[in-house]
Amino acid sequence: MGSCHLILVLMKPIETPFSTIFIGFEQAYIYVWVSLEYKFMYVGMTNSRVGTLGRANQHLDMRGTLRERFLMEFGLDIDTVSDLRLYSFPLPKSYLFFSVESTYREAVEYLVQKQLLEMISQLSVKYSIISRVRSNERTRNSRIRNLANEIIIQLIKNLPQPNETDQRLIGRIS
Amino acid sequence: MSQVDIGIDAGRLLFGLSRIGYTTTSAICDIIDNSVRAQAKNIHLIINKERDDLADSRRNNVSEYVIIDDGSGMNDNGILEALKLGASDAGYEENSLSKFGLGLKSAAFSQADLLQVISSDGTGFNKYWVNLEEVIQSKKYFATKGPLDESDNELVHKYLPKKKGTIVRLSKIRKVNHPSVKNTIKELTLKTGVIYYYFIAENNLNIYLTGNKVTPIDPLFTDEADTNLDETVWDGTKVKWIEKEKSITIDGEEGIQIKIEATQLPHPPTFNLKEPGTNAAGKIRDKYLIGSGNYGFYVYRNKRLISWASRLEGIIPMDQDFFSFRGRILIDDSADDYFNIDVKKANLTLSDEAFNSISDFIQEGKAKSKKAWLRAGTLIKEITNKKPNEVSNNIVDDFEQIDLLPGDKLLEEGEAKERIEKLSTDMAKLAKNVTKMYKEDLGEEVSDDQEFTEEDIKNAIKGDNPSAEKIFRVSSVEDNNLFEPYWDTDKEECVRINKYHRFSRLIFEENGENAGLQIIFELMLLQFAESEIYAYKNIPDSNYDEIKRILTEYRRISSEFLANMVRKLDGQLPPNFGSNETN
Structure with a gap:
């Protein structure tokens, strides 16, 4: 038998820091998917045992809501997006937020999306929000509102290509 | 390749266009749009009746609608362009109201068989008309030019003294189910007031309907x-x-x-x-x-x-x-x-x-x-009927549960006192925590170490109904559970029900018409809460902390199970149960 020569082409690896986003034990999250290439955002919440990483798997599944929403909005498969980013915001470690009874985290999710809708025109990049959310009575709760504000501030601070306009906007969030 | 002109039957086209669903009001509003676009400051609608002696409330008695505006007007070419099907939008200013160039014709012929346009841009009045019957007969779309008649000149003299503006006459009004003058004016007064709210309120536009000035109506007040x-x-x-x-x-x-x-x-x-x-x-x-x-x-x-x-x-x-x-x-x-x-x-x-x-x-x-x-x-309803929460509180007002169940033994005095002390301490903590949550629900900022007044605590514990003595519907319960027991030496055993829990919403909101169900639900939760407090006070073989841990967990788990059940069985639970069944 002759020897078989394999030529291995080494690609640059794709490094993806997971940090702790696979941890969903006593932990719920608000998360925001962002693409600068297609200028869209998708807001969600989860109490998945495997965190936003586990939820991401469901979202990108062939019948996942992110995949379906993207297809509806852009007429394209989500596979065409090359710069998808996932921002995860851990909610306080309390039953209020990670229980099956989801009104508290749903209220945060709603307020984040609503504020984004209001503010998006003032951001340097005009994103489209493609997620769907539901409101409930807890949206007037001060703790929930503060949490939503903090999430918006952190999101804007960490968006790709922030500029001075975005920084000034952060100062106006109360 | 060669192009073949296949022609159009202008009569049928125009007839079809006139049947796209205009009401009299919407047709007149569309013609008023043209006046607004021409930057008119005064627009008059005149309604001529077939028989003047008949009341305005009579149907099928309109002979003509005349819309007069003192806008920029049109010259000869302008009138012809306006009468063209698919009029050009080249001259439309930014923010124009027009969109398809079909409004005037389709609106006019939806009500009338004769459309006359008399207009001047300051260089003299010209008059053209399109007669639907003639177009249908000839299958050709055309306008006829003619001189202004006496009635036209009277209108110019009265309403357009600066010799500039437009008169649109819709004549030969169809008499099939045509609304009365009274109804048209009533509807137009409301509709134009809302439709042109901004133009009337901000741009000094005046619209007169048979002489009466329309006032702007902001539908949001x-x-x-x-x-x-x-x-x-x-x-x-x-x-x-x-x-x-x-x-x-x-x-x-x-x-x-x-x-x-x-x-x-x-x-x-x-x-x-x-x-x-x-x-x-x-x-x-x-x-x-x-x-x-x-x-x-x-x-x-x-x-x-x-x-x-x-x-x-x-x-x-x-x-x-x-x-x-x-x-x-x-x-x-x-x-x-x-x-x-x-x-x-x-x-x-x-x-x-x-x-x-x-x-x-x-x-x-x-x-x-x-x-x-x-x-x-x-x-x-609260004023005319007693609401369910009041009824359930009234029902248990004089009711006392059994002190000691058959077979249970009284605890030793020392241990009984110790348990009451622990219960009191726990309830004081609960009162402070739920007061914080209550204030946050009201949108107030609350720090962790904030002190609360007696009044704050009382309001937080009781929630919606200050007169309730045992059963409280509240906005927040610890851990977002369905309910929690509350106890103090004054009120003794009570229950706080989380009105925003999915299961509560099923009972209080989706079955809101069913007062009996609400009352029974509240009475049942009061008994669950009383049972829990009974266990803290009386179960002899376990210590207080162990009983508390197990019962709190049990309450959390059952609350979660109920929430999950309501979520998963959405649409299948009363009052909608059975609605998806087929015969």
Whole structure:
């Protein structure tokens, strides 16, 4: 038998820091998917045992809501997006937020999306929000509102290509 | 390749165009649009009757509608261009009201067989007319030029002394089911007041309907809205803001923005209670246009109303609990592709982007509006009937549960005292925690070490109904459970029920009409809470902390199971159970 020569082409690896986003034990999250290439955002919440990483798997599944929403909005498969980013915001470690009874985290999710809708025109990049959310009575709760504000501030601070306009906007969030 | 002219039958085309569904009011409004576009300051509508001696309330008695405006007017070519099917939009200014170049013809021939246009741009009046019968007969679309007659000259003399402006005459009005003068004027007074609200209120436009000046009507009555709607305290008598005007983006990539605002109008039945026997509710309905055809969104394109009380494809459900909801959306022509408007400018369909953005944005306001409306209704019921929570509290007012169940033994005095002390300590902690949560629910900022007054604590413990003594419906319970026991030496065993838990909402909201179910539910939870406190005080073989841990966990788990069941069985539980069954 002759020897078989394999030529291995080494690609640059794709490094993806997971940090702790696979941890969903006593932990719920608000998360925001962002693409600068297609200028869209998708807001969600989860109490998945495997965190936003586990939820991401469901979202990108062939019948996942992110995949379906993207297809509806852009007429394209989500596979065409090359710069998808996932921002995860851990909610306080309390039953209020990670229980099956989801009104508290749903209220945060709603307020984040609503504020984004209001503010998006003032951001340097005009994103489209493609997620769907539901409101409930807890949206007037001060703790929930503060949490939503903090999430918006952190999101804007960490968006790709922030500029001075975005920084000034952060100062106006109360 | 060769092109073959296949021709068109102009008569049939025009006939078809005239049957696209205009009402008399919408047709006249479309012609008024042209006057507004021509920057008219004064627009007059004259209605000539077939028989002057008959009352205005008689149907099929209109011979002619005449719309006169003192706008920029048109020269000979301008009139012909206006009469052309698919008139050019080349000369339309930015923010034009026009869209398809079909409005004048389709509106006119929807009501009349003869359209006459007399106009001058300052260089002298010219007159052209199109006769539908002649066009149908000849199958050719054409206009005839002729001199102004005596009646035309009288109108010019009376209304257009500067020799500039336009007169549109719709003659040979069809007499099949044609509305009365009275009804047309009544409807036009309302519709033009709303449709041209901005033009009348801001641009000094005057519209006269058979001599009477139209007053602008803001369908949101924003002038009366003083403060934001608080659905938990609104008594139904005042206009409130649901959302003050905000700009939202419906397409980030294209930078398409719209303005949106909403108000809550008064709750008419409340006024009957305040002023019985005066039909006060009817007067409020008339004043604020409250009714099934008027709730929803009023969409203005370039400040002209294009959609009256639209439910925007279900964003506002067909539900009378939204009767007080009034929304307004302001768009310009950049948003046309997102708000697809038909030739009549009467119907619109939303793009997915517009639907989603508006739906998400207004969801909270929508929920507030419905809650406020229901609360106003509940306030009436509270006065006329005793509400279920009062009834259940009254039922247990003199009821005392068994001190010691058969077979249970009294604890030793020392241990019994120790358990009461632990229970008191736990309840003091609970009171502080739920007071913090209660204040946060009210939107107040609360620090972790904040001290609360006795009054604060009492309000937090009791929630909605200050007169309740045992069963409290509250907005927050520790760990967001369905209920929790409360105990103090004064009130003894009580229950706090989380009214926002999914299971509570199923009982209190979705089955809100079923007072008996609510009462039984509350009585049952009181017994669960009493049982828990009984266990803390009396179970002999385990220590207090162990009993507390197990019972708290049990309550958490059962609350979660109930929430999950309601979520998963959405639509299958009472009052909707069995609704999906087929025969």
